[in-house]
Amino acid sequence: MTRSKKTLTCPAGVVTEDTYRSETAHTTIYRFLEEKCNCCVLKNKCTNRQKGRTVSINDNYHLILKAKEYLSTDEGKAELKLRPSVERVNGVLKNRFGLGVTKSWGANKYKMQVY
Ligand code: SF4
Numbered sequence: 001m002t003r004s005k006k007t008l009t010c011p012a013g014v015v016t017e018d019t020y021r022s023e024t025a026h027t028t029i030y031r032f033l034e035e036k037c038n039c040c041v042l043k044n045k046c047t048n049r050q051k052g053r054t055v056s057i058n059d060n061y062h063l064i065l066k067a068k069e070y071l072s073t074d075e076g077k078a079e080l081k082l083r084p085s086v087e088r089v090n091g092v093l094k095n096r097f098g099l100g101v102t103k104s105w106g107a108n109k110y111k112m113q114v115y
Contacts, residue, residue: 008055012042027056 008030009015018031034052037043047053070076093114094100102110 008057010042010046010053010055012036012040012046014040022056025056026059028059030055030057 006019007015007017008019010032014032014036016030016032018033019028020031021028032053032055034050037047037052038050040046071080099114103113104110
């Protein structure tokens with residue numbers, strides 16, 4: 001899927017401008033019309049919905065693209081190789097010290113649990 005400011009183009013080349021916002025989820029949701037989707041040859045691979053495909057794009061999606069771009073550089077690949085050692089520590093914290101289950105709500109209280 002490709003996206004410009006207020007439009008989204010699906011793999012079949014259909015462009016939609018039909019959007020709405022979810023402020024609680026910080027996403028823009030694009031709707032493709034069911035008339036287009038129900039006669040599309042790619043529908044089986046795309047969606048099971050009878051009312052047409054919807055696509056939610058988070059406001060921070062550009063950060064994911066930026067991270068993917070960075071990880072394809074030599075510097076990013078070198079940093080990615082360091083990840084298993086960090087993940088091992090995270091695994092011990094989660095499984096052995098119980099940080100996989102929060103005992104209270106809120107980031108500050110969770111930080112206290114970690115300490
Ligand atoms: S099913 Fe709809 S959204 Fe999916 S590729 Fe076809 S026209 Fe595009």
